[in-house]
Amino acid sequence: MKRALYIFAAVVALIIGITFGFQNNQNIELSYYFGLSWTAPLSLTLLVSFAIGVTAGYLASLKMVVRMQRQLVQARKEIRQAEQEVVNLRALPIKDVL
Numbered sequence: 001m002k003r004a005l006y007i008f009a010a011v012v013a014l015i016i017g018i019t020f021g022f023q024n025n026q027n028i029e030l031s032y033y034f035g036l037s038w039t040a041p042l043s044l045t046l047l048v049s050f051a052i053g054v055t056a057g058y059l060a061s062l063k064m065v066v067r068m069q070r071q072l073v074q075a076r077k078e079i080r081q082a083e084q085e086v087v088n089l090r091a092l093p094i095k096d097v098l
Contacts (some may be wrong), residue, residue, distance in 0.1 A: 020043060021041070021044075024041070024042040024043050025041050025043065026041065026042055027040065027041055027042075028040070028042050028045055030045060
C-alpha cells in the first residue's frame with residue numbers, strides 16, 4: 001500500500017513537472033562571472049538548478065554518512081566481541097563455593 005502511494009505521488013509530480021515545462025517554455029538568459037551567459041528555457045534552468053542543489057546537499061552530507069557508517073561498523077564489532085565474551089563465560093565450569 002505504501003509503495004502504491006509513493007508511485008502515485010511520483011506520477012503526480014511528474015505530470016505537474018511536465019505541464020509546468022510546457023507552460024513555461026520561454027527562454028531566459030543567466031549571466032555568470034567573467035561575462036559568461038547561458039540561454040535556456042525556464043523549466044530547464046529550474047531543473048538544472050534543482051539538480052545542482054541536490055548534488056551539493058548530497059556531497060555536503062556525505063562526510064557525516066561515512067562517519068556514521070564507520071561508527072556502525074565499530075559498534076557491530078564491539079557487539080560481536082561482547083557476545084563472544086558472554087559465550088565464553090557461560091562455557092566456564094561452575095566451581096563450588098564451599
